[in-house]
Amino acid sequence: MFDHVLFGVSDYAASKAFFLKALEPIGIAVVSEGPLGIELSADGKSSLCICQTEEKPAHLHLAFTAENRQQVEAFYRAALEAGAKDNGAPGLRPNYSGKYYAAFVIGPDGHNIEVVCHEPEV
Template identity: 85%
Template structure:
């Protein structure tokens, strides 16, 4: 549905480092970058982009959910995010209240955003 989503962050360097490391397991990389006030575009090849830019305004909290191809990517996201200083908001595991194969992990990122990576497929 989306081509890209762009939102402001209070610490561009910290957010850039967080999103690059935490989302690397699902293939996210830099596809474009300008000065911090313009920002950075992050995306897996051929997919929708996440764009971040430096702002002086306090960003509203968001819930961002990213799709993983498998449960190992969810686990790797969670480990990488915690290594960057993110706070745990739900360890990797099944969330059967959503559906039987909803396997996800949640962390709180640098600006207080709830960042999720989810796999909807059954375990291989």
């Protein structure tokens, strides 16, 4: 549905380091970086773009797709190591669906970052 999502951050260097470390387990990496910010993607079809802003960013909920539950768990560990706050350890969320396996963290600007796998356990 989306080609890209762009949002501002209060500390570009800290946010760049956080997102690169936290999202590496699901294959997200730098596509490009320039004076306007950084573009991250896993598939080259859709991207997350981050730029420095002087305004206080509104809190977002960003949910990324994982291929398997191990990626959800790896994201959670990497995000906490990168300085995120726990907002929901990896696990099934049966109130969403029987296969909704996700983890949630709060990132540097207070954004709720989620990685979810919709596949059954293998």
